[in-house]
Amino acid sequence: xxxxxxxxxxxxxxxQEPQQDSAEPIExxxxxSWLSVGWIAFAAATGGFFTMMGRFMFPNVLFExxxxxxxxxxxxxxxxxxxxRFKDSRGIWVVRSYDGLYALSTVCTHLGCTPNWxxxxxxxxxxxxxxxxxxxxxxxxxxxxxPLERYKVTLTEDGQVFVDKSVKFQYEKGQWDLPGxxxxx
Amino acid sequence: xxxxxxxxxDFLSQPSISLTMILVAFPxxxxxxxxxxxxxxxxxxxxxWTKQGGxxxxxxxxxxxxxxxxxxxxxxxxxxxxxxxxxxxxxSVLFFLWLSMYQAYENDQRLAAGEPVAEYYPAKExxxxxxxxxxxxxxxxxxxxxxxxxxxxxxxAPLEQAANPTLSPNPAKAPWYFLGLQEMxxxxxxxxxxVLFPSLMILGLMAIPYFDRNKEGSGYYSFAQRRKSIFIxxxxxxxxxxxxxxxxxxxxGPNWNFFGPFEEWSVAKVVALSNVNLSDYIWVKMLRIGxxxxxxxxxxxxxxxxxxxFGLIPIVLARGKLRALPEKLGPIRYGLIxxxxxxxMLLPIKMxxxxxxxxxxxxxxxxxxxxx
Numbered sequence: 001x002x003x004x005x006x007x008x009x010x011x012x013x014x015x016q017e018p019q020q021d022s023a024e025p026i027e028x029x030x031x032x033s034w035l036s037v038g039w040i041a042f043a044a045a046t047g048g049f050f051t052m053m054g055r056f057m058f059p060n061v062l063f064e065x066x067x068x069x070x071x072x073x074x075x076x077x078x079x080x081x082x083x084x085r086f087k088d089s090r091g092i093w094v095v096r097s098y099d100g101l102y103a104l105s106t107v108c109t110h111l112g113c114t115p116n117w118x119x120x121x122x123x124x125x126x127x128x129x130x131x132x133x134x135x136x137x138x139x140x141x142x143x144x145x146x147p148l149e150r151y152k153v154t155l156t157e158d159g160q161v162f163v164d165k166s167v168k169f170q171y172e173k174g175q176w177d178l179p180g181x182x183x184x185x
Numbered sequence: 186x187x188x189x190x191x192x193x194x195d196f197l198s199q200p201s202i203s204l205t206m207i208l209v210a211f212p213x214x215x216x217x218x219x220x221x222x223x224x225x226x227x228x229x230x231x232x233x234w235t236k237q238g239g240x241x242x243x244x245x246x247x248x249x250x251x252x253x254x255x256x257x258x259x260x261x262x263x264x265x266x267x268x269x270x271x272x273x274x275x276x277s278v279l280f281f282l283w284l285s286m287y288q289a290y291e292n293d294q295r296l297a298a299g300e301p302v303a304e305y306y307p308a309k310e311x312x313x314x315x316x317x318x319x320x321x322x323x324x325x326x327x328x329x330x331x332x333x334x335x336x337x338x339x340x341x342a343p344l345e346q347a348a349n350p351t352l353s354p355n356p357a358k359a360p361w362y363f364l365g366l367q368e369m370x371x372x373x374x375x376x377x378x379x380v381l382f383p384s385l386m387i388l389g390l391m392a393i394p395y396f397d398r399n400k401e402g403s404g405y406y407s408f409a410q411r412r413k414s415i416f417i418x419x420x421x422x423x424x425x426x427x428x429x430x431x432x433x434x435x436x437x438g439p440n441w442n443f444f445g446p447f448e449e450w451s452v453a454k455v456v457a458l459s460n461v462n463l464s465d466y467i468w469v470k471m472l473r474i475g476x477x478x479x480x481x482x483x484x485x486x487x488x489x490x491x492x493x494x495f496g497l498i499p500i501v502l503a504r505g506k507l508r509a510l511p512e513k514l515g516p517i518r519y520g521l522i523x524x525x526x527x528x529x530m531l532l533p534i535k536m537x538x539x540x541x542x543x544x545x546x547x548x549x550x551x552x553x554x555x556x557x
Binding site for chain 1 (some may be wrong): 302306349351352353356367370375439440441455457545551552554
């Protein structure tokens with residue numbers, strides 16, 4: 001008995017006729033056009049929003065130091081010394097060895113902290129997880145998976161050293177032998 | 186005398202020694218099997234979970250911190266506002282561990298004697314949520330707020346100079362609750378220690394109700410009825426999570442070197458940590474033929490080692506020591522449990538390999554940023 005009252009039998013169902021709205025009915029054709037107008041408006045608003053988001057990625061003014069710059073004459077750098085003058089302003093260490101002069105990135109290849117140059121230990125040491133790098137940038141201790149990156153160094157026409165940070169050379173890809181990874185001076 | 190004690194503590198605090206002591210003591214303090222339980226009782230370790238044992242433990246820890254606060258080097262670390270929560274964490278973790286074990290041991294005795302457990306409540310009596318429960322919660326809430334207010338006024342948050350991307354503080358430490366992850370990052374690649382292991386932890390914790398279907402111990406504390414589950418959980422909680430946080434807070438100093446608690450944090454401390462990959466050991470040091478150029482051939486030994494670790498050990502265990510388990514749990518549950526247990530063992534294994542052999546990566550393919 002409870003079953004019969006709980007579920008309406010199929011014969012009962014048509015008795016409830018769908019009630020017509022008293023407001024004027026929307027015709028099928030105009031409904032579709034209104035629907036498309038709505039969707040077009042939505043797509044336009046969303047598209048406009050994402051366009052503005054995209055525009056935001058390319059600011060008119062970039063408050064960052066230029067990515068390419070001159071750092072002085074090769075003779076300003078002593079052989080065997082890690083030059084820390086450009087660490088704060090440009091984010092590079094300039095090292096001159098007997099082979100030549102190269103610019104090392106100051107970003108640890110493990111998780112991106114800034115290592116310190118320990119002159120007594122003759123190594124770069126990262127304070128976050130203890131990665132260590134030799135003067136050449138080769139990783140030798142701690143968790144860093146690959147050596148520090150080098151930036152492109154060339155000579156300008158008047159003989160100054162020109163560093164281009166937009167071009168980088170990674171040791172593990174064999175790029176340190178490419179021209180520009182080290183400046184023979 | 187005091188210096189001798191401090192030097193001894195410094196020596197024992199080296200992670201290679203302290204982790205070994207913890208790992209060796211762990212099955213005797215939390216016996217996972219009846220055999221260990223016999224030793225547990227022979228060594229009188231079950232006395233830890235009595236009121237006297239708790240008091241003695243409290244006195245020892247407080248003495249340790251008292252010694253720390255009077256020491257010129259350790260007090261600098263202890264008084265740092267960042268580290269105050271770690272002192273709270275040590276006290277509260279040990280207190281609640283003791284409390285639950287105390288209740289569990291009491292219940293085990295009652296169950297052995299055939300009495301009802303302490304949590305058993307005759308159903309005839311009724312306790313009302315309001316006011317009995319809500320009132321207590323409300324008082325606790327007010328007290329906690331007062332405590333946090335006083336703490337925040339007494340020890341202001343340590344603000345430092347404006348952020349400078351070219352200057353990382355030395356040592357650069359994560360917030361205290363992430364120091365365990367930071368410690369893992371020393372031994373594993375960022376994507377493993379920072380992504381894979383935390384995901385496994387969360388998924389593994391979520392999966393506990395599906396793995397552990399032991400109905401005993403439901404609604405009351407008991408150790409004897411669920412030894413293995415409690416042992417595995419406490420291994421993960423105390424050894425893999427709390428221990429690295431304590432190490433990261435107290436024992437990691439400048440340049441992320443290890444320091445004993447009473448040792449001076451000297452930037453000049455030099456520790457040789459030249460790390461070598463497994464492939465270097467095999468191709469360069471043993472075979473003396475240099476690294477092959479193909480990374481897959483170069484790392485083949487490490488890849489075989491990892492595949493065998495996760496693939497062969499579950500099969501060997503299913504045929505040997507854990508013979509009863511696959512049938513009891515079903516192959517999928519058995520496989521997942523053993524996989525998670527092996528992943529939990531990988532951290533101390535890698536730590537020991539790093540400390541003893543200076544092994545850096547078992548598989549090292551920096552070309553594809555894939556290192557284990």
